[in-house]
Amino acid sequence: MAQTGERVRFAAVFAIAEFRAMWTAELLSVGGDQLARVALSVLVFQRTSSAFLTGLTYALTFVPALVGGILLSGLGDRYPRREVMVVVDLARAALVGAMAIPGLPLWSLCALVTVVTLLNGPFKAAQQALLPDVLSGPTYTVGMAIRNITSQSAQLVGFAGGGLLVAAINPSVGLGLDAVTFLLSAALLRRGVRRRTAASPQTATGRRPFLASTVVGARVVFGDPGLRALIALCWLAGFYVTPEALAAPYASSLRAGAVAVGLIMASDPVGSVIGGIIFGKWVPEHLQIRVIGVLGIFAGIPLILCVLKPSLLISMALFAMSGMLATAYNIQGTASFMRRLPDAQRAQGAGLLSSGLITAQGLGALGAGVLADRLGPAPTVALAGLVGALVAIPIAIGWHRVAKNR
Template sequence: MASGTQPGSFSAVLAISEFRALWLAELLSVLGDQLARVSLAVLVFYRTDSAALTGLTYALTYIPTLLGGVLLAGWGDRRSRRDVMVITDFVRAVLVALMVVPGMPLWLLCVLVATTTLFGGPFKAAQQAALPTVLHGEQYTVGMAIRNITMQSAQVLGFAGGGILVAAISPSVGLAVNAATFAISGMLVRYGVRNRPPAATAPGDARESFLSSTTSGARLVWRDPRLRTLVALNWLAGFYVVPETIAAPYAASLGAGTAAIGLLMAADPIGSVIGGVVFGKWVSERTQARIIGLLGVAAGIPLVCCWLYPGLVPSMILFAISGMLATGYNIQGVVQFMRRLPDERRAQGAGLNSTGLVTVQGLGAAAGGVLADLVGPAHTIAIAGTAGTLVAIPIAMAWSRIHAAEPVSVGAVAAEGRS
């Protein structure tokens, strides 16, 4: 660990070379992915003039992650996590590079997009499983805050800058840049992260089938009330994603122009960045661990205010506050969840948690769209906030009981048990 008087500060965590390699690799991948999504949307629409096919191709940059996150996440337990990240990065670099080939049939392009997305699941699971080994004690919480700040910022910049860049060059060049980001990411991980043996060292663990690994990982999470409660807390995002997904009709209901759509969509990520700074720098891990249930409840309250039909600027402020509070419970919820998983099941557990998170966000987005047509966008956001708050209350009560029964926090144990 880097020397210094504040081992849990942002600068001290960024001084850890292994974390820096993982962080830069992920940052490059996120920027490249956002650019690729814009490039694919433009490329397919120009070739087909079909909004439906464009939407299908865009969906393929998300949906296969569900399959990869469930069935392939166990790779990160049975193989070296560094090797899993390197292999999946280079496989994705090759697949994206093939998309640049002129005259690529649309069906084959869709297959390549889906396969590329599929390999994102095991990469993310292995990366999340590796972080608690690289960062110790409160460093892990700070590291997660740094990741949240930079990845949220990268998504906003990737979408905004991606549109400008693709317009200035071409979709094919955008895809080529994405392929390069995967290759560079793989090199950063290969030479910046220490190779460690597989976490599942028992002979039975190494030979375990994908299906058996998945079911045993699901049973582990379901049977442990602590893990089950933390997963439920993280999955509250299914309610709180609704404002972002219906930003266009909500802006129209406010009588605002097209530019307002982007402002409304950016409000939550901006709040998340602020939340990452606040909870990463100024709120201790012990306090965060105690209040994450309350933060889950509080994140829905700003959205409830949409019953009052606030204007554009008040709506942006409300969405940003919700995003800030949601970041507080999300960062610490993931930290507590990962620490409570046995190392030999950590990648599988991370895959299940993140896959479920994507699923509930997709369901929330779909339900929000349908409900907005029935009762209007403002009422839909208010209903989502009310429902999220009500669902979060028993989760917060369950977490309060669990946390009170643990006289020494998991984070404290981790900090004391490692050098």
């Protein structure tokens, strides 16, 4: 690992050919996925006129990733990680291509969506496990910042542009375009990333069942004080997702319309992009490592101020500030987590981190909805910020003890 005082420019990371290939492939996939979510929502609502079925289909683009992340992430340790990503991309291209067939029964569409989302888990785990092999030292942290910036930006553009594109063409064509992005991603990874051997190859007689691999991965993570602190830090997102989850009722409480809902939901990603630029480009890594626990606490403070029931513009600024601080600790927290994992369990650990993150965000959104019906949106956001900051205090203390002994 390079010295922590060394700074790396974004251009230096983009100069690494393997990273460029992985970054471009990810950008294509994220943009295509956002387009597909819009296309699916439009397609299902056009065919059923049911808000429930539309919401259910949209949920299927997220929820099965939890199962895939837990049970299938070990594929990235058992087999060469580039090959896992390429095969998953090809499988998703075929499945999404089938979804684009006009007149496909709704149950078949939902089944295909479920399988595609299930495959997101092993792909993301293999991707996260491979990145430390492509980028070393401080270039890895800067690369994580670049990925965060482009991912957040692609989501914003994908949602906005996807709606316009689907309106201009056809939902089925939109799904077809998503299938093409997976094919392009597979080609980029195959040609632009060199093949590496499996981190934990298994013989025919010595293959460990997936469930046993999951247990081993969990023991590695929760048996290490540093990994425990880092994974808990990342899971604080369960508290800080509240503004996005309550965007519609929050806007209604301000007597604002649908445009305000979109602005509220965009505030966190905008803050995330700013945080990625500031901490990825200008803050030395050794300082990031020292302060991530404190940033976990500070990320809740802007949300606490919502108890004052601020205006829309001030609320957006507070949400953006929280997103900026949360991104700062999340980028370095994830980078430190992946570095600390043994290579043989890196993909499994990555799957556990991302699966837990999805679960925390889902439970956080669910709890926020229940509380908002009783307390109101602004007080609920404030309470989530307060509880998140309080929970972050022992996490920060635990990480400080680990970091001090590095």
